[in-house]
Amino acid sequence: MEISQNIRWIGVNDHEVDLFEGQFPVPEGMAYNSYLIADEKPAVMDSVDAHFTDEWLSKIDRELGGKAPAYLVVQHMEPDHSGSIAAFAEKYPETTIVASMAAFRMMKNFFKTEYADRRVVVTEGSTLSLGSHELQFITAPMVHWPEVVMTYEKSEKVLFSADAFGKFGAHDMPREEDEEEEDGGWACEARRYYFGIVGKFGPQVQNLLKKAAALDIQRICPLHGPVLSENLGYYLGLYKTWSSYEAESKGVFIAYTSVYGHTKAAVELFAKMLEDHGCPKVVVTDLARCDVFEAVEDAFRYGKIVLASTTYNGEVYPFMREFIGHLTERAWQKKKVGFIENGSWGPMAAKTMMKLLEGSKDITFADSKVTILSAMNDANIIQLQNLAAEMLAD
Ligand SMILES: Cc1cc2nc3c(=O)[nH]c(=O)nc-3n(C[C@H](O)[C@H](O)[C@H](O)COP(=O)(O)O)c2cc1C
Ligand SMILES: [Fe+2]
Ligand SMILES: [Fe+2]
Structure with missing residues (x-):
């Protein structure tokens, strides 16, 4: 699926999961998004749940024609995204893993290795050039775990927002267009997701929104739910309301x-x-x-x-x-x-x-x-x- 000429969706749709994170019913399934940025040094943005490792790896293979990605960027270590990192690292021994130090420490516990010989540790403001694309990293602790970094791609003005701006529901559900809702029904399941998952962390989300306000964002690529490309003020406005606990x-x-x-x-x-x-x-x-x-x-x-x-x-x-x-x-x-x-x-x-x-x-x-x-x-x-x-x- 093409997001832009050089950014592809290589995620998966999960229709088997009954309770997301062990407690949230997801009658419309769940999407674990992963993206590929095609460039001189191709970068894969996050992995997917371990049940879908093979499907995800074969998508990478297809997109790159068998060539190895230069980087795997790990924004979030929760298993719905990190579950296929170890298999990826084994398949592509030359690929560099990019993440925060806190994420590498978690990798040590999850996978018995923190990839010390093949990693780039990023923190607030770190940058990484892929060729014509340049990634800039933004720390977002507790949105939704402490190790989270988000990534701004400067040339296409894309924010890879990790769990923020996500939503319950798989992408391949038949959808009745809701004429009345300007967002095609996004807010309903995005709100249940937001308050269920990060509701407690309003101040941390506010910090993130302040950082986001300094960026020219034309597209938001979250780890769940649809890519947001239009009317971004609407989504940012909802996050501002939700994270401040004001009545909507x-x-x-x-x-x-x-x-x-x-x-x-x-x-x-x-x-x-x-x-x-x-x-x-x-x-x-x-x-x-x-x-x-x-x-x-x-x-x-x-x-x-x-x-x-x-x-x-x-x-x-x-x-x-x-x-x-x-x-x-x-x-x-x-x-x-x-x-x-x-x-x-x-x-x-x-x-x-x-x-x-x-x-x-x-x-x-x-x-x-x-x-x-x-x-x-x-x-x-x-x-x-x-x-x-x-x-x-x-
Ligand atoms: C298991 C159980 C425990 C109850 N404990 C109390 C109680 O501690 N004090 C009380 O005033 N009523 C108690 N009740 C009675 C109900 O609160 C009361 O009948 C109420 O009117 C029921 O309202 P409802 O018709 O909306 O169900 C209990 C009822 C049940 C089934
Ligand atoms: Fe998460
Ligand atoms: Fe997630």
Whole structure:
């Protein structure tokens, strides 16, 4: 696949993987991108997951007509990208491996060698000439591991962005064009990927964006998802919003758990109240029946969140506890949060949820709390109205 005259996609599509990184469902599969920069000294940008070593090596072979690449640039050592390095190094003993010192240390642990006799160690600002192309390296620690470097190719103004600007989903899925979405549906799975994988590292992503702002970028080649060639301001803008934890969309996100349906009924009534008062968007999720990372995505997307839960053994329902854990470990912040709780003898869910959010920065709790004793009563309806008014106020 041609990205430009001299840059080729030599990645693979994975339709076997069920959970990416062991936890994220990927119903549309996953792409592990690798690129070849054709020049006097050809460079391969990253490898692919070990399940696809042969497919990847044969693509390199085909592109170069059997000639050995001069360089393998390793931007990220996570096995979805590093899994084929050892096989590559064996097949091409003359090829120089290019990576950060931290990446070489990881290679020593993964592959029992750090390629000391055939490597170039790069750091911030290092450059490498391929002939007419020149690579400039940018360190990006914790986007998404500590050893990450990204690469800017000066002649074609391409940023090889490692895991940043990636997205779940393989490239060869049949796609229905979504007329309404200017990005062809990119943000939906890119947002779930971003918050799932690097959500915790907002400040590090901001540092990267500052470095990127100093470059003239015409194309972004990430390690997952499509190459971005148009409207780059849109994608950079989303990353700016996401990494600063600002709300991206107006509206209210309601996440609930319910055993017998009474909490669910209250949530449904509450959602209707919000809609009737002109709330621009109301999103409701049953935490027991969704991909929790879709819920995590929405909790970051919206600035106003309502958590509704049944009381369970004097605490909160397990799905809610797990959900809040996913948020707090990703530095969830800058939110207004309301609570609906339910209990048949001693409701404790709201208190427990507040406690779980205790260490989170910049979270404002709504004053109105809704406490249901088994089934909704008239007082609950007033409480719901009060909470709705608070969530609608700016
Ligand atoms: C396993 C289990 C544990 C529960 N523990 C408590 C509890 O500690 N305190 C309480 O008030 N209610 C407790 N309940 C009762 C529910 O919280 C209560 O019936 C609530 O109204 C259920 O709401 P729902 O209709 O939305 O499922 C428990 C229920 C279950 C199934
Ligand atoms: Fe990664
Ligand atoms: Fe990755």
